[in-house]
Amino acid sequence: xxxxxxxxxxxxxxxxxxxxxLAEAPAAAEAPAWRPVDPENLILLEVPxxxxxxxxxxxxxxxxxxxxRRLVSEGFYDGEFFYRVIDGHVAQAGREFDALLxxxxxxPFEAERAVATHGFTPLGNADLFAPEAGHRAGFAVGRDxxxxxxxxxxxxxxxxxxxxxxxxxxxxxxxLQPRRYLDRNYTxxxxxxxxxxxxxxxxRVDPFTEEETxxxxxxxxxxxxxxxxxxxxxxxxNIITSAxxxxxxxxAERPAYEVMDTTSADWAALKDSKxxxxxxxxxxxxxxxxxxxxxxxxxxxxxxxAQP
Amino acid sequence: xxxxxxxxxxxxxxxxxxxxxLAEAPAAAEAPAWRPVDPENLILLEVPxxxxxxxxxxxxxxxxxxxxRRLVSEGFYDGEFFYRVIDGHVAQAGREFDALLxxxxxxPFEAERAVATHGFTPLGNADLFAPEAGHRAGFAVGRDxxxxxxxxxxxxxxxxxxxxxxxxxxxxxxxLQPRRYLDRNYTxxxxxxxxxxxxxxxxRVDPFTEEETxxxxxxxxxxxxxxxxxxxxxxxxNIITSAxxxxxxxxAERPAYEVMDTTSADWAALKDSKxxxxxxxxxxxxxxxxxxxxxxxxxxxxxxxAQP
Numbered sequence: 247x248x249x250x251x252x253x254x255x256x257x258x259x260x261x262x263x264x265x266x267x268l269a270e271a272p273a274a275a276e277a278p279a280w281r282p283v284d285p286e287n288l289i290l291l292e293v294p295x296x297x298x299x300x301x302x303x304x305x306x307x308x309x310x311x312x313x314x315r316r317l318v319s320e321g322f323y324d325g326e327f328f329y330r331v332i333d334g335h336v337a338q339a340g341r342e343f344d345a346l347l348x349x350x351x352x353x354p355f356e357a358e359r360a361v362a363t364h365g366f367t368p369l370g371n372a373d374l375f376a377p378e379a380g381h382r383a384g385f386a387v388g389r390d391x392x393x394x395x396x397x398x399x400x401x402x403x404x405x406x407x408x409x410x411x412x413x414x415x416x417x418x419x420x421x422l423q424p425r426r427y428l429d430r431n432y433t434x435x436x437x438x439x440x441x442x443x444x445x446x447x448x449x450r451v452d453p454f455t456e457e458e459t460x461x462x463x464x465x466x467x468x469x470x471x472x473x474x475x476x477x478x479x480x481x482x483x484n485i486i487t488s489a490x491x492x493x494x495x496x497x498a499e500r501p502a503y504e505v506m507d508t509t510s511a512d513w514a515a516l517k518d519s520k521x522x523x524x525x526x527x528x529x530x531x532x533x534x535x536x537x538x539x540x541x542x543x544x545x546x547x548x549x550x551x552a553q554p
Numbered sequence: 555x556x557x558x559x560x561x562x563x564x565x566x567x568x569x570x571x572x573x574x575x576l577a578e579a580p581a582a583a584e585a586p587a588w589r590p591v592d593p594e595n596l597i598l599l600e601v602p603x604x605x606x607x608x609x610x611x612x613x614x615x616x617x618x619x620x621x622x623r624r625l626v627s628e629g630f631y632d633g634e635f636f637y638r639v640i641d642g643h644v645a646q647a648g649r650e651f652d653a654l655l656x657x658x659x660x661x662p663f664e665a666e667r668a669v670a671t672h673g674f675t676p677l678g679n680a681d682l683f684a685p686e687a688g689h690r691a692g693f694a695v696g697r698d699x700x701x702x703x704x705x706x707x708x709x710x711x712x713x714x715x716x717x718x719x720x721x722x723x724x725x726x727x728x729x730l731q732p733r734r735y736l737d738r739n740y741t742x743x744x745x746x747x748x749x750x751x752x753x754x755x756x757x758r759v760d761p762f763t764e765e766e767t768x769x770x771x772x773x774x775x776x777x778x779x780x781x782x783x784x785x786x787x788x789x790x791x792n793i794i795t796s797a798x799x800x801x802x803x804x805x806a807e808r809p810a811y812e813v814m815d816t817t818s819a820d821w822a823a824l825k826d827s828k829x830x831x832x833x834x835x836x837x838x839x840x841x842x843x844x845x846x847x848x849x850x851x852x853x854x855x856x857x858x859x860a861q862p
């Protein structure tokens with residue numbers, strides 16, 4: 247049967263064998279469907295696999311965003327590592343050892359806040375974890391009657407910490423899979439809007455053990471040197487060569503991103519298209535008419551601003 | 555505060571900054587908590603990032619499993635590629651072009667079957683997509699009153715196809731994120747039990763376009779040669795160097811895996827531990843007491859059989 251297909255159909259067949267489900271923006275409606283990302287909220291992270299663009303969300307976690315902007319402006323992360331990358335869980339970056347964090351101030355816990363009246367768009371169906379789920383400014387949020395919080399979907403930017411909720415300072419994490427059990431327990435303050443595949447492709451690696459850490463900071467100089475060399479080699483594929491705020495770059499060198507407006511008709515239409523695939527011939531089971539909020543990241547796109 | 559911590563605490567702090575949530579097997583209870591994986595159901599896939607172990611599930615999809623065993627025994631996949639790897643969606647492998655599939659027989663659609671009375675363990679809480687969710691022999695399944703189907707969680711093995719449900723033959727896909735909207739629409743016939751990180755780390759790549767395909771199979775010899783070289787270079791990091799059935803290897807060379815028995819008390823305890831983290835001091839929000847079935851792959855472990 248397939249041998250009778252023309253070449254045109256061949257290529258198509260390869261593309262349709264598992265229908266694409268990633269967000270493709272529908273044609274623009276009357277209202278503006280995209281909003282520009284403020285360069286003051288755009289972090290560009292260079293890792294060996296590529297460039298990762300992260301949008302910060304100061305309205306949700308102002309202290310965390312201010313802290314990250316400050317650390318990035320100081321070059322804090324340049325040469326640091328994603329030193330903990332656990333498959334199916336999270337990628338965590340920053341300074342692994344508390345002995346190197348004594349100068350870094352901690353930030354208050356900002357995992358949730360009072361529900362705001364405007365700017366929230368309901369998902370449109372139930373969520374497994376939150377009484378209500380939806381979006382605010384492109385970020386997935388959960389809420390109950392009084393509180394609202396950002397969700398630990400793949401690609402969100404969270405602050406790691408010790409037991410004390412206000413002990414976070416600089417080590418951030420990015421979930422590689424939905425980690426909804428972390429909701430309301432860790433402060434989320436941004437999300438990856440481009441290049442999440444570069445995080446997913448990082449080598450998996452465990453933090454230093456207690457013994458390795460002791461050797462690294464030990465008084466036996468040669469052993470400490472050896473551990474330093476070993477660690478640098480172990481984390482070769484996980485280095486952050488640079489982390490920059492887009493606003494700090496010359497205007498001509500800034501990449502410009504837009505994020506789909508989650509109050510727009512286009513976003514509503516995109517969600518609907520992911521709830522019911524029955525218009526696609528390959529789909530034969532009755533549509534479930536449900537959308538898992540972590541399965542549809544809000545689309546972002548790079549805008550070419552270099553054109554005159 | 556952190557500067558006062560001893561080295562022992564330092565290493566601990568690094569490990570606890572985002573609590574681990576991956577499955578760790580609790581201590582064995584009285585009943586056997588693990589079952590051996592039949593070498594007749596164990597596929598070993600070599601890709602540039604490492605070895606991937608896949609358990610087949612013949613009870614669910616006998617024709618698909620028989621087909622894969624046969625193709626693997628013929629070396630069908632050796633030198634083929636994961637030619638379509640879409641971040642956040644699926645990794646798809648096999649022969650990209652239908653012109654190369656004319657000799658491969660198709661298999662009947664086996665996405666669902668009549669509910670079996672024995673061997674099903676309920677998840678223990680609601681599922682967003684299926685009326686009921688749970689596990690059978692280590693595989694995540696959904697069911698309604700009459701039918702049961704395997705779920706498109708990360709790491710499951712599905713068969714790609716064209717619009718005709720019975721058009722699948724040899725191109726398989728592995729979801730990189732939960733893709734539950736595919737449930738009941740594509741036949742799932744196995745799952746990755748070890749090495750899913752090696753799939754997650756594959757370079758992302760799109761299939762050949764219509765124009766590229768036409769050039770590859772075109773009558774212009776030099777252009778076809780160039781396209782062949784280009785494709786080989788493009789997919790360098792995505793090659794399947796070999797796919798083998800463990801049963802076909804000499805007994806001494808077979809890796810032996812065990813999978814946690816999903817009818818065991820250990821599995822029930824593990825699920826409970828993922829619904830309520832309130833015993834862990836870092837968790838301050840009230841537990842939601844829900845588990846997303848795709849967030850907890852059933853644990854598998856490599857057993858050292860080389861010991862006398």
